[in-house]
Amino acid sequence: MSTVLFASVVRVRDGLPLSASTDYEQDKGLQESKKYLKNLSKKLSQFPDRCMLKAGQYNINFTSSLGVSYMMVCTESYPNVLAFCFLDELQREFIVSYDTKRINSAVRPYSFIEFDNFIQKTKQRYNSPRSLSTKINLADMQTEIKLRPPYQLTAADVGTVNGFSHPSPTKYKGIAPNQMLEPVTLAGIVSCVLSLLCGGLNLIRGVHAIESILQNEDEDFNYVIAFFLGTAACLYQCYLFVYCTVWRNFKSFLAFALICLSNMYLYELRNVWQILFHVTVGAFITLQVKLRQPQGKAPDYNV
Incomplete structure (x- = not known):
């Protein structure tokens, strides 16, 4: 039956x-x-x-x-x-x-x-x-x-x-991103803007570090790597905030960890307030990624 x-x-x-x-x-x-x-x-x-x-x-x-x-x-x-x-x-x-x-x-x-x-x-x-x-x-x-x-x-x-x-x-890699996320909040927008700002600052400092290496062979190339890794982590945080992917929260935490590690390595080139700003922004957007959860497809009852 x-x-x-x-x-x-x-x-x-x-x-x-x-x-x-x-x-x-x-x-x-x-x-x-x-x-x-x-x-x-x-x-x-x-x-x-x-x-x-x-x-x-x-x-x-x-x-x-x-x-x-x-x-x-x-x-x-x-x-x-x-x-x-x-x-x-x-x-x-x-x-x-x-x-x-x-x-x-x-x-x-x-x-x-x-x-x-x-x-x-x-x-x-x-x-x-x-x-x-x-x-x-x-x-x-x-x-x-x-x-x-x-x-x-x-x-x-x-x-x-x-x-x-x-x-x-593992088959949901092509499916989960199609899910809708909850509406963007003001705090989420602010966190994205600040994260893009941090990524831009890292990129500029990385370019300057390359110029310094070309002029002075004694400069440490690892600083360039640290700057560009920080840039990549900041941009990836913004991507995770906007799009639904598998293991979003875990990936966001790893990106935050990378931001912390890169800033720890750059402590000689940045003062405490600069490092604190980058780490705080990283923690802020990590929180916003976690708070913005996936949701189902909205019903089109009035269509």
């Missing part, structure tokens, strides 16, 4: 469950699928905004938008178009019911447990397809799925399940 068995609403940035349907099923396979779903919820920001995973005789489908992901477990025979129509309906209602500020400030699991009532009612409707014919437009969703099919995940993409580690996915 084709049915929706479980559904939940999860915050993308940290995997915090916001609401979920009541689960009466004790089937071992379903419980195993829910473990996959739980592990997926912890790394949603790494995945495209519409995905599906085959877990035994069950399918896990999810769609993410505006920092929230809508996830479900259904039988493998349940039509994909109905599954994503179901998730789309949950998404529409949740966006209307709760504002972004309240969602972002939630600290306890299942802070929106009252939404469970809507999930249950919608699940019942979608488990009785005859009642759906006049209430949803399957043609629109079918067209959208053909144009932008859900990404097929594998068990290895989930990570650790039941204590066993799977290889980390």
Whole structure:
């Protein structure tokens, strides 16, 4: 029998469950699928905004938008178009019911447990397809799925399940950058401008260092390398702030570490205030990269 068995609403940035349907099923396979779903919820920001995973005789489908992901477990025979129509309906209602500020400030699991009532009612409707014919437009969703099919995940993409580690996915290098980032803040713009300024200062000093070497062979060429490495790190920080890439936070931290190391090497050519300025700007933009999280594709409900 084709049915929706479980559904939940999860915050993308940290995997915090916001609401979920009541689960009466004790089937071992379903419980195993829910473990996959739980592990997926912890790394949603790494995945495209519409995905599906085959877990035994069950399918896990999810769609993410505006920092929230809508996830479900259904039988493998349940039509994909109905599954994503179901998730789309949950998404529409949740966006209307709760504002972004309240969602972002939630600290306890299942802070929106009252939404469970809507999930249950919608699940019942979608488990009785005859009642759906006049209430949803399957043609629109079918067209959208053909144009932008859900990404097929594998068990290895989930990570650790039941204590066993799977290889980390590397296939998202071409996908993650297409994800949208949260809107730019004033602090983020300031951090980018300052980082570009630091990169420019490093570049100018590097060019002058090259001229000095050409005039005086006793000059240390390592200073030139340090200046240009600092320039590259500052520019790369700006790139990470603007674009969504795999391991953004880790790359940004490495760039910050490179800024610190290059300035430590240049301590003889710079005073304490100059070094402090470069390091502070590097720390500032690293923080802004971390704060600007990926988000799902915004729904075009009014188009």
